[in-house]
Amino acid sequence: MPVPSHSLSPRDGANEIPAVRLAAQRALAARLRLVEEYPQWEIWRQQARTIKSEVISHLDEYLDRLRSQVEAWGGRVLRAADGPAACALIMDLVRRHRVRRLVKAKSMTSEEVGINAALTAAGCQVTETDLGEFIVQLAGHPPAHLTAPAMHLNREDIADLFVRHLHLPRQSDPAALSRQGAEHLRPRFWEAQMGLTGVNFAAAASGHLVMLENEGNLRLTATAPPVHVALMGMEKIIPALTDLEVFLRLLPASATGQRLTAYVNFIHGLKWHPQGQQAFYLIVLDNGRSRLAADPFFREALYCLRCGACLNICPIFQLGGGHLYGRVYTGPIGILLGEYLGERADLTDLCTQCGACSQICPAGIDLTEKINLLRSRSRSHPGLRAAVRGGSLLLQHPRLYRCLIPLGRLLGRSLPRRITARWWGGHQSPPQPTRRSFFESRPPGPRI
Numbered sequence: 079m080p081v082p083s084h085s086l087s088p089r090d091g092a093n094e095i096p097a098v099r100l101a102a103q104r105a106l107a108a109r110l111r112l113v114e115e116y117p118q119w120e121i122w123r124q125q126a127r128t129i130k131s132e133v134i135s136h137l138d139e140y141l142d143r144l145r146s147q148v149e150a151w152g153g154r155v156l157r158a159a160d161g162p163a164a165c166a167l168i169m170d171l172v173r174r175h176r177v178r179r180l181v182k183a184k185s186m187t188s189e190e191v192g193i194n195a196a197l198t199a200a201g202c203q204v205t206e207t208d209l210g211e212f213i214v215q216l217a218g219h220p221p222a223h224l225t226a227p228a229m230h231l232n233r234e235d236i237a238d239l240f241v242r243h244l245h246l247p248r249q250s251d252p253a254a255l256s257r258q259g260a261e262h263l264r265p266r267f268w269e270a271q272m273g274l275t276g277v278n279f280a281a282a283a284s285g286h287l288v289m290l291e292n293e294g295n296l297r298l299t300a301t302a303p304p305v306h307v308a309l310m311g312m313e314k315i316i317p318a319l320t321d322l323e324v325f326l327r328l329l330p331a332s333a334t335g336q337r338l339t340a341y342v343n344f345i346h347g348l349k350w351h352p353q354g355q356q357a358f359y360l361i362v363l364d365n366g367r368s369r370l371a372a373d374p375f376f377r378e379a380l381y382c383l384r385c386g387a388c389l390n391i392c393p394i395f396q397l398g399g400g401h402l403y404g405r406v407y408t409g410p411i412g413i414l415l416g417e418y419l420g421e422r423a424d425l426t427d428l429c430t431q432c433g434a435c436s437q438i439c440p441a442g443i444d445l446t447e448k449i450n451l452l453r454s455r456s457r458s459h460p461g462l463r464a465a466v467r468g469g470s471l472l473l474q475h476p477r478l479y480r481c482l483i484p485l486g487r488l489l490g491r492s493l494p495r496r497i498t499a500r501w502w503g504g505h506q507s508p509p510q511p512t513r514r515s516f517f518e519s520r521p522p523g524p525r526i
């Protein structure tokens with residue numbers, strides 16, 4: 079299937095804002111309705127943190143245990159130090175198994191390593207089979223959200239894409255669009271020589287791999303082709319299947335307000351096909367996770383379940399959408415991961431410090447506090463940061479501020495207007511100091 083490669087057009091940008099806000103608010107409302115029915119919610123959050131903390135503290139041990147268990151049931155486990163290494167491993171498997179068509183499902187990690195570009199460059203036909211991922215593939219956009227990749231597109235946009243790329247009759251009813259997508263995708267599973275999926279949880283004690291979905295496409299991607307490759311970040315390990323329940327409670331509720339996803343797939347063994355036994359490979363990706371695990375303050379970012387709730391509640395995400403961040407992982411958690419996973423990105427200014435993300439996170443990650451610390455260490459925009467620090471210092475010392483008012487007034491009058499206007503941003507006039515100071519003009523109230 080030809081995949082268009084154009085980037086976001088201005089029209090897409092204009093459409094994105096209301097569609098994202100609407101979808102985020104619907105997901106939040108559904109989450110809230112369900113969480114209110116769960117008196118044990120805080121206990122589950124605490125249990126999830128304890129389990130994740132144990133795994134991240136002993137990652138190598140759990141990885142070794144997982145490897146021996148998966149190899150015991152016939153899979154092969156490969157480790158990738160970074161994105162290019164993961165792509166090289168997958169391309170090697172593609173060549174070895176003579177893969178020309180590949181189906182994919184539910185793998186943000188594959189977006190993180192950028193495998194689609196490598197596969198397409200090698201002449202391999204790649205089809206995303208999760209409906210949301212298929213839609214953004216047709217549009218040529220990166221996913222806009224961790225669990226809702228096409229969140230920025232409304233039903234009219236999707237109808238346009240199906241008419242333009244699949245030459246199907248125009249439908250704008252969501253159920254009809256889903257049917258059209260499913261009918262188009264169904265034959266791709268049987269034509270593919272390889273299926274590539276993500277992993278939600280990997281139980282080290284037994285080697286079970288657990289994958290959640292709502293459409294059944296991941297199940298077909300993992301079982302129909304003769305080769306299955308599962309790609310996961312090393313933080314997806316849990317000690318044992320007995321630890322899974324708490325995550326099954328927290329993740330679907332936080333993501334979509336569901337008690338449980340429609341499908342919970344357990345992979346533990348090789349399938350038999352008419353052509354012979356299926357081959358299975360588990361690729362475990364580091365790509366900065368070891369460095370993050372070694373940082374005592376930021377390692378909590380590896381507790382993340384990728385539910386997307388912190389994106390939904392973030393005012394910056396609601397306003398600007400996922401593409402604003404220019405990274406695979408967006409929203410508050412994307413700001414933290416951007417500092418560690420792959421090429422470093424300083425996104426700390428995309429945070430208002432409102433604190434909502436820390437309150438909603440099912441893994442109890444204090445995102446706000448950690449983003450604040452990252453921001454204090456940031457080296458980008460040094461002039462602006464020095465000015466903000468200076469301004470903050472000044473506003474904490476009313477006497478000093480009052481002493482500097484005459485100097486500010488003098489500067490405002492004596493410097494040419496074009497210079498002060500340029501400093502101020504070039505499109506508005508600089509503020510003129512008033513006779514009353516900032517402190518005197520504040521309404522009376524308690525000191526904060």
Ligand code: SF4
Pocket residue numbers: 224332381382383384385386387388389411438439440441442443445
């Ligand atoms: S940081 Fe928390 S709220 Fe955000 S995606 Fe991860 S688990 Fe969900």
